Amino acid sequence: MVKIAVCGAAGRMGQRIIVAAKEAGCTVSGALERPGHELVGQDAGLIAGCGVLGVNISDDLNAVVAGCDVLIDFTTPKVSLKNLEVCALKKKSIVIGSTGFTPEERALAAELAKEIPAVLAPNMSVGVNVCFKILKDVAKTLGDDFDVEIVELHHNKKKDAPSGTAVRMGEVVAEALGRDYNQVANYHREGICGERTKEEIGMQTVRGGDIVGEHTVYFIGMGERIEISHRAMTRDMFSRGSVRAAQWVVGKAPGLYDMQDVLGLK
Ligand SMILES: NC(=O)C1=CN([C@@H]2O[C@H](COP(=O)(O)OP(=O)(O)OC[C@H]3O[C@@H](n4cnc5c(N)ncnc54)[C@H](O)[C@@H]3O)[C@@H](O)[C@H]2O)C=CC1
Numbered sequence: 139m140v141k142i143a144v145c146g147a148a149g150r151m152g153q154r155i156i157v158a159a160k161e162a163g164c165t166v167s168g169a170l171e172r173p174g175h176e177l178v179g180q181d182a183g184l185i186a187g188c189g190v191l192g193v194n195i196s197d198d199l200n201a202v203v204a205g206c207d208v209l210i211d212f213t214t215p216k217v218s219l220k221n222l223e224v225c226a227l228k229k230k231s232i233v234i235g236s237t238g239f240t241p242e243e244r245a246l247a248a249e250l251a252k253e254i255p256a257v258l259a260p261n262m263s264v265g266v267n268v269c270f271k272i273l274k275d276v277a278k279t280l281g282d283d284f285d286v287e288i289v290e291l292h293h294n295k296k297k298d299a300p301s302g303t304a305v306r307m308g309e310v311v312a313e314a315l316g317r318d319y320n321q322v323a324n325y326h327r328e329g330i331c332g333e334r335t336k337e338e339i340g341m342q343t344v345r346g347g348d349i350v351g352e353h354t355v356y357f358i359g360m361g362e363r364i365e366i367s368h369r370a371m372t373r374d375m376f377s378r379g380s381v382r383a384a385q386w387v388v389g390k391a392p393g394l395y396d397m398q399d400v401l402g403l404k
């Protein structure tokens with residue numbers, strides 16, 4: 139039975155991952171929080187609302203990683219990179235769900251993952267990963283005649299923008315159209331900013347209340363429009379997806395994988 143440790147254990151995702159791991163019959167071997175967090179020392183299962191687990195939330199990264207087969211990490215890019223480094227040293231697998239990585243941080247993650255199998259994915263839900271696949275086909279089929287705009291909505295506690303999922307959607311579409319995402323992404327329009335270019339991919343961010351996560355990619359033509367939308371109603375498909383990724387990644391060859399690999403969608 140795979141031994142899973144969870145980093146960010148007291149967070150919105152961390153708590154749901156502990157529940158999902160228990161429901162999937164995995165052993166939760168460890169739960170990590172940042173040093174100084176008020177819940178360090180508390181039972182991780184009680185905090186997650188799934189009963190006593192017998193695993194206390196710890197702030198000892200080295201000890202928790204040593205005791206697991208795979209670390210599931212939903213924190214921030216900087217914390218995730220540190221965790222990846224420690225997992226690489228100890229030859230443990232890792233699943234990273236954190237978003238907001240810069241291109242340089244992603245390159246560093248790929249470098250560190252030469253030592254161990256690692257899954258890094260901005261969205262662990264089956265639905266969003268199927269959308270990635272569909273988007274590629276739609277963009278290729280429509281070609282350059284349709285303007286592409288992406289809108290994402292999330293809760294008011296989200297720290298990064300645009301969402302990792304929205305960025306990946308933009309990357310998928312840009313690649314399918316033979317464009318460089320970093321050149322064509324337009325995150326900001328204000329004032330007399332001029333007409334829209336044909337190549338640009340507009341990106342709009344909405345934050346409010348308790349929205350779990352919603353993404354729409356618009357392909358806008360003359361007299362017609364295609365909208366591909368995904369709406370998350372709970373965090374449970376993200377947490378179940380991360381546990382599925384953890385079970386999949388243990389024993390794989392070293393390298394950086396994503397959720398499309400886990401789901402066999404490539
Ligand atoms: N890939 C996916 O499917 C999904 C990704 N996310 C991403 O996951 C990340 C976390 O999201 P939430 O759970 O909503 O945030 P959150 O803020 O509720 O949880 C993050 C937790 O990490 C903890 N943390 C911070 N530094 C730490 C350290 N050094 N060691 C251990 N723990 C530390 C925080 O104390 C906090 O409890 C975000 O980047 C978010 O965008 C969220 C949902 C789905």
Ligand SMILES: O=C(O)C1=N[C@H](C(=O)O)C[C@H](O)C1
Pocket residue numbers: 237260261292296297300301302303304350351352
């Ligand atoms: O922070 C969140 O909540 C979410 N973040 C991910 C992202 O940035 O794409 C995935 C999901 O939409 C929820």
